[in-house]
Amino acid sequence: MRIVIAEDSVLLLDGLTRLLEAEGHDVAGCSTADDLVAALASPATLPDLVITDVRMPPTHTDEGLRAAIHLRSVHRSLPVLVLSQYVEQRYARELFTTDPRGLGYVLKDRVADVEEFLDAVARVADGGTVIDPEVVAQILARTPRSGTERLTAREREVLTLMAEGRSNTAIADRLVVGLPAVEKHVTSILAKLDLPPDADDHRRVLAVLRWLDQTNDPNGAHR
Secondary structure, X not given: OEEEEEOOOHHHHHHHHHHHHHOOOEEEEEOOHHHHHHHOOOHHHOOOEEEEEOOOOOOOOOHHHHHHHHHHHHOOOOOEEEEEOOEEHHHXXXXXXXXXXXXXXXXXXXXXXXXXXHHHHHHHHOOOEEXXXXXXXXXXXXXXXXXXXXXXXXXXXXXXXXXXXXXXXXXXXXXXXXHHHHHHHHHHHHHHOOOOXXXXXXXXXXXXXXXXXXXXXXXXXXX
16 A cells, blocks of 8 residues: 655654554655645545654645645545544544545544554555544534534443444444444434444444534644
């Protein structure tokens, strides 16, 4: 798999490159968001996955995210995994406003867990959706409305795993429960959030996006 990484930290870029190359991937690096956009200007140069930081030079605010949003607007099927130092709800909400397939939002702390990080890389590159469970946990803790108050503790656990892009079978394995129990919880979650289940699996992701939208904070970052 060919991967392009946009990261201004030399140490982190080197670490990610070494990690991914050890897995057999072809990795190229960019130190600025402008370099990333320029490198992917032509469809012929598109990689299998883009990994980008949120805060990059020159202002270290949201250049990486803006680059990701731009690239997705031009190349709609381009898989993008965004890395962030913090739970930045406004950024996460904006990233997933359109089609969430092939998109991920993962905290940099997740990179320390090599297995989890590589799993996120593989699932996003394969068209899945990954939202860091810490993002979901903080949103759940801050959201007193939009149907969230009606969710049971177990339903919140299930929703967190849904946000990670887990299938019902994977959720059942993680929680050590039967598949019918998970299916019942998923149906209940979607109903409580006024998102009745249908043939579109990504309706599951919309349940999480509902929180991202309702808890949008103009100040941006939360920790």
